[in-house]
Amino acid sequence: MINISNLQFDYPGSEFRLSVSEFAVASGEKVAVVGPSGSGKTTLLNLLAGILTPGQGRVRVGEVDVSDLGDAGRRDFRISNIGFVFQDFELLDYLSILDNILHPYRITGALKLTGEVRQRALHLARQMGIAEQVKKYPGELSQGEKQRAAICRALLPKPSLILADEATGNLDPSNKTRILDLLFNSVKDHNATLVAVTHDHELLPRFDRVLDFQSFQSGDGP
Amino acid sequence: MIESLYLAWQYIRFNKIKTVILVASITLIAVLPLALEILLSESERQLLDRAESTPLLVGAKGSSLDLAMNSLYFDDEVPEPISMAAVERIHDTDLALPIPLYVRFQARGLPIVGTTFDYFDFRNLKIAQGHSLTMLGDCVLGAKAAARLGVGPGDNLVSSPENLFDLAGVYPLKMKVVGVLAPNHSADDLAVFVDIKTAWVIQGLGHGHEDITRTRDSTVVLKRSEGNVVANAKLFHYTEITEENLDGFHFHGDTSIYPVTAVITVPHDEKSGTLLRGRYLESEDAQQIILPAEVIDGLLQNIFLIRNVLDAVIALVGLATVLVILLVFALSLRLRQREIQIIFKLGCRKAMIGRMLLAEILIVLLVSGVLCSAVLGVVDVNAEELVRRLFVG
Numbered sequence: 299m300i301n302i303s304n305l306q307f308d309y310p311g312s313e314f315r316l317s318v319s320e321f322a323v324a325s326g327e328k329v330a331v332v333g334p335s336g337s338g339k340t341t342l343l344n345l346l347a348g349i350l351t352p353g354q355g356r357v358r359v360g361e362v363d364v365s366d367l368g369d370a371g372r373r374d375f376r377i378s379n380i381g382f383v384f385q386d387f388e389l390l391d392y393l394s395i396l397d398n399i400l401h402p403y404r405i406t407g408a409l410k411l412t413g414e415v416r417q418r419a420l421h422l423a424r425q426m427g428i429a430e431q432v433k434k435y436p437g438e439l440s441q442g443e444k445q446r447a448a449i450c451r452a453l454l455p456k457p458s459l460i461l462a463d464e465a466t467g468n469l470d471p472s473n474k475t476r477i478l479d480l481l482f483n484s485v486k487d488h489n490a491t492l493v494a495v496t497h498d499h500e501l502l503p504r505f506d507r508v509l510d511f512q513s514f515q516s517g518d519g520p
Numbered sequence: 521m522i523e524s525l526y527l528a529w530q531y532i533r534f535n536k537i538k539t540v541i542l543v544a545s546i547t548l549i550a551v552l553p554l555a556l557e558i559l560l561s562e563s564e565r566q567l568l569d570r571a572e573s574t575p576l577l578v579g580a581k582g583s584s585l586d587l588a589m590n591s592l593y594f595d596d597e598v599p600e601p602i603s604m605a606a607v608e609r610i611h612d613t614d615l616a617l618p619i620p621l622y623v624r625f626q627a628r629g630l631p632i633v634g635t636t637f638d639y640f641d642f643r644n645l646k647i648a649q650g651h652s653l654t655m656l657g658d659c660v661l662g663a664k665a666a667a668r669l670g671v672g673p674g675d676n677l678v679s680s681p682e683n684l685f686d687l688a689g690v691y692p693l694k695m696k697v698v699g700v701l702a703p704n705h706s707a708d709d710l711a712v713f714v715d716i717k718t719a720w721v722i723q724g725l726g727h728g729h730e731d732i733t734r735t736r737d738s739t740v741v742l743k744r745s746e747g748n749v750v751a752n753a754k755l756f757h758y759t760e761i762t763e764e765n766l767d768g769f770h771f772h773g774d775t776s777i778y779p780v781t782a783v784i785t786v787p788h789d790e791k792s793g794t795l796l797r798g799r800y801l802e803s804e805d806a807q808q809i810i811l812p813a814e815v816i817d818g819l820l821q822n823i824f825l826i827r828n829v830l831d832a833v834i835a836l837v838g839l840a841t842v843l844v845i846l847l848v849f850a851l852s853l854r855l856r857q858r859e860i861q862i863i864f865k866l867g868c869r870k871a872m873i874g875r876m877l878l879a880e881i882l883i884v885l886l887v888s889g890v891l892c893s894a895v896l897g898v899v900d901v902n903a904e905e906l907v908r909r910l911f912v913g
Contacts, residue, residue: 347865349864349865369870370869370870373864373867373868373869374867374869375867376866376867377866377867377868378867380867382865382866384865388862388865388866389862390859390862390863391534391859392530392531392533392534392535393527393530394530397530401863401866402866402867404523404526404527405523405527405863405866405867405868405872405876406867406868406869406872411523435534
């Protein structure tokens with residue numbers, strides 16, 4: 299599903315550099331990425347999603363070489379194939395929770411907003427325990443509720459690749475298990491692939507593979 | 521585009537205060553010049569209609585504008601009076617119908633127009649309530665004057681003293697309201713009409729008091745000589761004309777020297793009008809004859825000059841406002857960088873972001889347009905009244 303080779307990335311004006319010689323994730327695999335803050339875990343997810351483009355090397359997701367796509371191509375690819383749960387939720391203040399969940403369908407012609415999609419959005423919200431909150435605005439929700447709304451938005455288009463950046467970081471233990479179950483079920487139901495950045499070592503046994511980013515970056519490999 | 525509009529609408533709804541300020545600014549800057557245009561056009565129409573329906577005006581030499589404004593719109597700038605002989609002069613030519621006007625006094629802020637029945641026929645004024653003037657001291661009110669003063673047939677109306685501190689001045693006259701005119705949509709609607717003789721009574725040229733030749737109170741008699749009785753200041757003057765004291769009212773001297781402010785002159789035909797105008801060409805003539813339409817046209821030229829200046833000011837203010845609005849949009853875009861980044865991260869194309877911002881601008885412009893149309897509609901419907909209050913007085 300994911301193939302990265304000879305990747306080099308650096309932010310302009312920064313000493314930080316991400317170097318990945320080889321990295322592969324099989325389809326349907328659930329990979330946890332761990333490592334200290336500032337080690338480049340979020341940068342890796344952004345490169346996989348095509349939000350950032352590498353200075354060198356190739357990033358391949360499925361059959362598509364993301365690093366070869368132009369700006370518009372990367373955006374189309376991202377919205378159609380990748381569900382991204384951002385670290386700081388990235389919900390829009392002026393949209394209700396339901397509209398935030400449906401947001402990807404409103405900003406691209408690649409996804410079609412139908413009654414079935416709406417029903418599915420409400421179903422997902424119920425599963426996440428935020429059915430009562432769908433008419434509220436993000437400002438009225440707790441951090442955990444916002445996180446769950448962001449996960450609903452990522453899962454709704456049934457993406458083949460789910461990238462989760464600290465998806466359970468703001469959740470209490472019971473919700474953490476519940477949300478992770480939902481993420482894993484979604485991966486299983488749609489034969490999707492999950493790459494999740496986490497600091498929660500209790501959750502690591504549930505993943506197929508754990509990638510320690512510090513050793514990985516230094517060339518030891520996973 | 522529907523999704524863009526939906527998202528734009530959600531943004532606008534969420535940011536109500538910002539949107540209201542933006543809409544209000546755009547609406548104001550659009551409404552101001554357009555409303556001014558409506559009001560100026562209406563004022564032009566009103567001024568010209570009235571002037572064009574008044575063929576000629578005879579008055580004292582001096583400001584033709586004061587003469588026209590006082591005679592047509594009952595402006596409180598009173599021109600020098602001429603005598604009633606001017607009416608006779610026109611009448612004797614057999615070229616036109618003279619209608620005297622004496623517009624000098626006021627009753628509770630409204631002009632008292634002293635005239636004759638011919639004026640009502642000439643202006644096609646119809647009685648809506650009550651009846652026309654029948655005796656000295658009667659008055660008939662214009663439709664809006666009656667509404668503003670809250671009086672109708674059977675009520676009384678007192679003329680206002682010209683000068684509060686004029687101790688030697690005449691007493692205010694208590695007039696009887698006998699009728700209310702149907703709306704005429706002109707200055708007549710806000711006037712109090714009296715017979716010209718009643719206007720003279722208000723001025724003190726005609727008065728009423730007990731008959732001192734028959735009085736039994738000798739203390740009011742200052743001097744009694746053969747066929748002549750002189751009263752002193754104790755003699756009581758009537759301040760109201762009633763059927764009982766009507767006979768006590770009289771005018772001293774020849775009424776042909778009594779004042780009028782103007783004579784509306786309605787020539788029998790165009791040739792008569794031209795001939796009549798020729799008779800007032802002599803430089804030593806103390807009277808002038810004017811074509812009100814020409815005078816008002818000159819006034820309008822000045823108004824249009826002022827309008828050009830106003831238009832320029834509004835254009836500059838408009839330009840400044842548009843620049844400020846552009847700045848607001850630019851700053852708003854900067855403030856919304858995070859939101860734009862979120863949409864970008866989700867995979868939205870730049871064109872879609874552009875469409876959403878465009879949709880927001882369109883909605884704001886549309887709402888402003890609707891508001892602007894509504895305000896202009898209200899201005900248009902009320903233009904006649906507004907113009908009368910703002911420009912004509």
